[in-house]
Amino acid sequence: MSAPGRRGPTACFGDLLLGIRLGVAGGRSGWFRLVMTAVGVGLGVAMLLTATALPTVGLARADRSEARSPGPGVEAPGPDTLLYAKADTNWRELPVGGLLLRPEGGQAPVPPGVERNPAPGEMVVSPALAELLAAPDARLLAERLDARVVGTIAPEGLSGPRDLFYYLGVDSLEAGSFGVSRTDTFGGGGRGDGATLPAVFLVLAILGLVVLLLPVMIFVTTAVRFGSESRDRQLAAIRLVGADTTTTRRIAAGETLVGTLLGMVVGGLLFLAAGRMVGDLVPVRFSFFPADLRPVPALVALVVLVVPTAAVLVTLSALRGVMIEPLGVVRRGRQRRRRLGWRLVPPVLGVLLLAPLVGGLTDGTGTLVEVQITAGVTFLLLGMVLLLPWLVQSVVHRLGGGGVAWQLAVRRLQLDSDTAVRAVSGIAVSVAGIIAVQGVLGAGQAAMTDRHGDSTRFQASVSVYTEPVDWSAERITTTLADTPGVDTVNAVARPFGVSGSSTVDVLIADCDGLRFYAPLPTCTDGDTFVADGRERPEIAPGASIVLDEDDPGTRWTVPNGIRPVEQYDRLVVADLLVTPGALAVPTPEPSTFLVRLDATDPDAIEQVRTAAYRIDPLAFVSDFDEQVTSGLLGTFEQALQVGAVALLLLIGASMLVNVLEQLRERRRLLAVLSAFGTRRRTLSGSVLYQVGIPVLLGLVLAVVTGGGLGALLLAMVQEPIRFNWAAIAGVTGAAAVVVLVVTAASLPLLWRLTRAEGLRTE
Structure with missing residues (x-):
């Protein structure tokens, strides 16, 4: 061991080596601490390595998709x-x-x-x-x-x-x-790099990335503090033999470092093992071959540097609040009050970064804006992590009274809430992020629903753009109407008429069909409507429009009395909505067929798809209910579900290890309480309260933070602010279930520690 007061690289290196030796040869408690740290860090590193491999997975899938195009x-x-x-x-x-x-x-x-x-x-x-x-x-x-x-x-x-x-x-x-x-070839068509990503999808991608990775980093920094109290007692013994405070902290850093490095090895092995099976477990849109899961070397190097550095910094930071003396550690006294001021800086910075983008975020934004959104979201969620310890301490110091179980839990939290808060931080960040993602995702789904029109009238459509042999519009309508699971079919013609040098988009259908596209106040055959904001001279009453350029006999004069309406459709907006009775010329051949499905037949849409494929394999079938969760939105929703389950399992494991650690540290106290007649039910209740109080406060803070972040992001993409309360309740309920499972899993150890053998000491 270096002499007291000795400085220099040699002394630092020697202290680190001593810490490594203590971590490896620390007896049963040391080995337990090392294994717990390695497992915790390993799980986190495995997820980080998986994240570093996602670019290569996407690139490999894109390359093969491009090659077959x-x-x-x-x-x-x-x-x-x-x-x-x-x-x-x-x-x-x-x-x-x-x-x-x-x-x-x-x-x-x-x-x-x-x-x-x-x-x-x-x-x-x-x-x-x-x-x-x-x-x-x-x-x-x-x-x-x-x-x-x-x-x-x-x-x-x-x-x-x-x-x-x-x-x-x-x-x-x-x-x-x-x-x-x-x-004359396959491949070489490009990946469509020039396409711009819609703003809502950009926000979802950035938010999802931060929500998935930030809790993992919190979990890793929590894992390196497993067994901190027993380690502090070991460090007190080192102080007793003459080491100064600086040397003791370096030894602690060395002990943490060996557990972290072992955890990185464990994480690498878990990553290699998971790569052989995870490709078949993810949703279809994400499935990949094991060979695709190749981490990006630069990102792997970043993980290798960041994880050990963060572990050492967390250890040194934790020891700053602990006075390690030769006869013990001063941790068991009353905690000093945490200050609120500096904890508000990160969330304020996050708001300041995101606020300028409100109402101004457009499709295809640049890299600078992406960095700004990422930084803003990260600062907001990190701010919640910093606010949670202050909130827990402020609340538990005002609690009192109640039964014995309640008092035991509250007093424990008043003395030391750090361990409980560390376990809750990850789940709070996950819940807040998932709530924000659900808000943005729900707004995107609602917007897609609006784009399809009034799906209470028709639930699907079939568009036939070619002219299949022997398939007239009348035959198509009859075939679809006779398909099992179909109630009614409404044919819609959509010619692109010409008026002078301008093109006029016209929808021709009966009143029932037109009501799918717009909420018509009144409608009878012979009415004509103009879309709001589409009034132009070429579609004013008296204007002449040729509905089919190849047929001069389709020249039609716009009648008087046309009324403005606001359409549901946001993507493809027609200029005129016309009933057949308003036309004095032959009606163009319908190309779109709106379908009302039988709600009692679960395979109705599949029957329609099969019938449409037989009519023309190139026919396009839209399922208005399904398209809300298909495509990119469906991809994000599936990714959210997979990520949420993985995070809850990871954080549940973290909470379980923390609870078990606390029980082991308090085994003598628990044995004494049991010897004095405290019932197991009382001790079990105290464990539940001790876990549940921080979790409840964390979930409240998570709901507020997630809701606020979601509202801010929705304002950025110019979508109405609305909350999916069912999704919020589901996420918070899942977190509560995790708490109950963790508590139940810790009870066997609790009951074993309350035996009389726990009174023995050395």
Whole structure:
């Protein structure tokens, strides 16, 4: 050991080595402390390594998706060209991608993962789709994709192991038809880097990243403080043999460092083990092959540097509030009052960073704005972590009275609430972040619902943009109406008329169909409506509009008495809404068919999809109820669910270890209380109160912080501020269940520690 007062690199290195030796050879309690630290840090590091591998997972999936996408279009046919058309569909909540292929020569390109192009009537499917088609409950999908399966797609042609994809050979594709393209290669089409990310999705992505990673870092910094009280007593013994305060702290840092380094090894092993199975456990949109899970080296280096550094800094910071003397540690006295002022700085900074973006965040924002949002969200959530210890201390110091169990718990928290608060901080941050994500996600879903129109009238639509052979609009309407699970069908024509040099978007349907697009006050056949904000000279009464440029006989004069209406649809806004009786010219052929589904038939939408696919594989079917949770919003929602479960399990484990640690530290006191006749029920109740009080305060703070953050983010993306109280109740309820499970799991140790053997001492 270095001599008292000795300084220099050699002394520091020697002190660290001594701390490492004490951590490795510290007896039963030392080994327990080392194992708990290693396991805790290992779990956190495994999640951090998984986060560092997410970019490569996404890149690998994107590369394979790009490789199977048809390349740039070519004009002239040749022996090395093929015609293709996208024929995507859905099976319940699962997206099923597909391409129709028609080779134009013997040298036509072959998709990756496929040995040859399928002949007409043949189909090559992914392994996951082959398994799904063979399932008894997927009969409707098998009827829809009614072709002979001649092979499966190899992994190089799949975005992930659970990818649902197929290639179908056909002979009906014609060049120049809607949705049909020609190419001479696969791949090279680009990933669409020029596309801008909608503001709501950008906010969700940043918020989700912070919410997932911040609690993990809190968990890691909590794990390095396992067994802190027994370690402090060991350090007091070191002070007794002559070490000064600085030397003692360096020894403590060395002991923490060995546990952290061992935890990083454990985390790496857990990461490698999880990589072989997690790809099949995540939702379909995230499935990946084990080889895809490759951490980014720069991010791994950052984790390797940050985790040990944070562990040492946390240890030194914790020891600043502890006076380690030769005869013991001064920790058991009354805690000094925590100050509120400096704890308000991070949340105020977060608000100041986010406030300028309110009402001004647009799609496709730059990197600087992304950094500003990330920093603002992080500061707000970190501010909650700093406010929680002050809140718990302020509340518990005002508590008193009650039963014996209550008094035992309150007095323990009054003496030392740090351990309990450390365990609660992670769950509070998780709940606050999830509440904010749910708020933004709910607003996005509500906005998508508004974009689809009045889904109480019609729940789906079928759009047929081509002209299938022998399928007139009347036959399509009859076929859909006769489909099981369908109540009514309403045909809608949507010509793009021409008035002078301007294009006029016209919706033609009966009153029931038009009410899907706009809340009409009154409507009779012969009425015409103009969309609010779309009044232009070319759609004023008396204006002349040609509904079909190829047919001069479709020239129509806008009648008098047109009334303004506000449409539901925010994305595609029509100029005029016209009933058939208002037209004095032939009505254009309908291309969209609104469908009212039988609410009692759970497979009604699948019946519609199958019928539409038989009419035309390129027909587009919209399920207005499902699309609220599909696409990017569905991806974010699934990621939120997976992340929330992982975080709650991780933090539940952290809370359990903290409770067990507290019980072990108090084993002699518990044995004394039991010897004096204290009932087990009373001691169990004290443990529940001791865990529950900080959790309750943390959840209250989390709901307030999460709600405020969600409101601020919604104001940024210019969405109405509304709260999903059911989701908030579900998140807080799940956190409460975690507390109950942790308490129940700690009871066996509590009962064992209250035996008479616990009175023995050395």
